[in-house]
Amino acid sequence: MATRTPQEWITDYPLLERLVALEETLWLKPDLPRAEEGLAHVGIGPDQIQDAADRLKRFAPYLQQVFPETAPSAGVIESPLRHVPAMKEAIEDLTGQQIKGQLWAKLDSHLPISGSIKARGGIYEVLQHAEALALDHGLITLDSDYRLLDSAEARELFGQHRVAVGSTGNLGLSIGIMSAKLGFQAAVHMSADARQWKKDLLRSHGVEVVEYEQDYSVAVAAGRRAAEDDERVYFVDDENSVSLFLGYAVAGARLAGQLQAMDVRITEKEPLHVYLPCGVGGGPGGVAFGIKAIFGDAARCYLAEPTHSPAMFIGVHTGAHDQLAVQDFGIDNVTAADGLAVGRPSGFVGERMQYLIDGYYTVSDENMFRGVALFDRSEDVQCEPSSATSFFGPGAIGRSGTHLAWITGGAMVPEDEMASYIARGEELL
Structure with missing residues (x-):
């Protein structure tokens, strides 16, 4: 204190x-x-906001294809x-x-x-991570049609990686749903106050839900620790993330x-x-x-x-x-x-x-x-x-x-x- x-x-x-x-x-x-x-x-700076807006624009054709809504x-x-x-x-x-x-x-x-404000930051950070991996492995260039990421080859790449987050609910939903759609393994560390329907919805998308008796801060800390020892785990840090x-x-x-x-x-x-x-x-x-x-x-x-x-x-x-x-x-x-x-x-x-x-x-x-x-x-x-x-x-x-x-x-x-x-x-x- x-x-x-x-x-x-x-x-x-x-x-x-x-x-x-x-x-x-x-x-x-x-x-x-x-x-x-x-x-x-x-x-x-404003250039960084514009960079984020441009990235979301590149992903728009992909999102339209995989999420008809x-x-x-x-x-x-x-x-x-x-x-x-x-x-x-x-x-x-x-x-x-x-x-x-x-x-x-x-x-x-x-x-x-994912029906909440968290669809903005959560989905964006997962897309940024997916783009970086896809660029590194030569699946796309910045000028590509990003619908290429809706492919067996892309899902195979992403499936070798894991995305993790600590959440009371809505951030976990946006990150879990987006990660699973791309083909990532996904784990959401959820605090005691998370609603049961949010846990059930995540599991229906194939996301691993790790439950804690304590509050939000404990769930985030546990998720962060789980990611530290494995370079294939990407942790979305709700407390400190510039990308979010x-x-x-x-x-x-x-x-x-x-x-x-x-x-x-x-x-x-x-x-x-x-x-x-x-x-x-x-x-x-x-x-x-x-x-x-x-x-x-x-x-x-x-x-x-x-x-x-x-x-x-x-x-x-x-x-x-x-x-x-x-x-x-x-x-x-x-x-x-x-x-x-x-x-x-x-x-x-x-x-x-x-x-x-x-x-x-x-x-x-x-x-x-x-x-x-x-x-x-x-x-x-x-x-x-x-x-x-x-x-x-x-x-x-x-x-x-x-x-x-x-x-x-x-x-x-x-x-x-x-x-x-x-x-x-x-x-x-």
């Missing part, structure tokens, strides 16, 4: 007292530098952007807080292949195109406010980086966490980043938002993104379920509880502009499980 007692941390950072009491808490970061300065601190988008893994005025009204009625401007939803819950981060960052330019197509004007005076559910931080951190790289100071990004798992909030607020875990303060890290059940944040994301994230807030499990039910009732869109954290930022923060709730998962949840989420929310309303 960085040699200090919990009480010493709380004395120096009184806001921690609210987090320890599991109260919904908001912190808007003071004295944030201009976006240009914050972007420079990250140490990743990507045919409508010609192999591009992208989600709809939707204006949700009925949800805006429903959330305002629930919270008594006015949302100053339009409310939109980015439906990563309906991304093709870049896969998520591609979303920024694509979002700009969608907003432009819908004639939504974003300026520094009337900025874009983006609300991102946060677990270990890679997905929301990467997406926020991509958005800030495009919009600069005309965008504001906020990270939402469960009251029982405010890992990134604590890490950035204290400046201790991954040196502190929520458990150090007696917070249990037990939440219905399985994808956000992370006790220790990514130091990589927290440290690099601390000058670009505008605020942090927590949401109770009860409000998440209410949000799930209201989104279903008002817009007929189904999402996971973790996604619903994004709806509780706009009113609490109270700034004017265009508000965008990033809906991180939901479409792949089994019907009976989704029905139970909605029923729970309806009971609470």
Whole structure:
């Protein structure tokens, strides 16, 4: 705990007292530098985001061929952007807080292949690894038709290699499904809070699922250790991966195109406010980086966490980043938002993104379920509880502009499980 007692941390950072009491808490970061300065601190340039976008473009014909559900988008893994005025009204009625401007939803819950934000970074990193192997072995050049990778020869090559990851669920789904499709052996190390249906779905794709009684950090550490001794094992490191981060960052330019197509004007005076559910931080951190790289100071990004798992909030607020875990303060890290059940944040994301994230807030499990039910009732869109954290930022923060709730998962949840989420929310309303 960085040699200090919990009480010493709380004395120096009184806001921690609210987090320890599991109260919904908001912190808007003071004295944030201009976006240009914050972007420079990250140490990743726009050319690297463009390189990732180009790689995804090269793979689009392959993805369209092996995943027919990507045919409508010609192999591009992208989600709809939707204006949700009925949800805006429903959330305002629930919270008594006015949302100053339009409310939109980015439906990563309906991304093709694996139905969550993790389809962005997870699939990208597996594709990058596959491309490197295929180039090294002369199966393709950068100018090839990547549909060549849908061949017995490619599958034989990839089958000699293994991809591993530690996950609470959604990252494991995206990496497991993509790895198995290419022909890799795949292992997903899953924490105690991972949903059973996610484990079952992975196994149905031939992925090895290794289960742990402990939380996310233990699963990641075990996966990392298993990969260290074997050069044929590629470990996707959710806590430290630049590749994952870049896969998520591609979303920024694509979002700009969608907003432009819908004639939504974003300026520094009337900025874009983006609300991102946060677990270990890679997905929301990467997406926020991509958005800030495009919009600069005309965008504001906020990270939402469960009251029982405010890992990134604590890490950035204290400046201790991954040196502190929520458990150090007696917070249990037990939440219905399985994808956000992370006790220790990514130091990589927290440290690099601390000058670009505008605020942090927590949401109770009860409000998440209410949000799930209201989104279903008002817009007929189904999402996971973790996604619903994004709806509780706009009113609490109270700034004017265009508000965008990033809906991180939901479409792949089994019907009976989704029905139970909605029923729970309806009971609470």
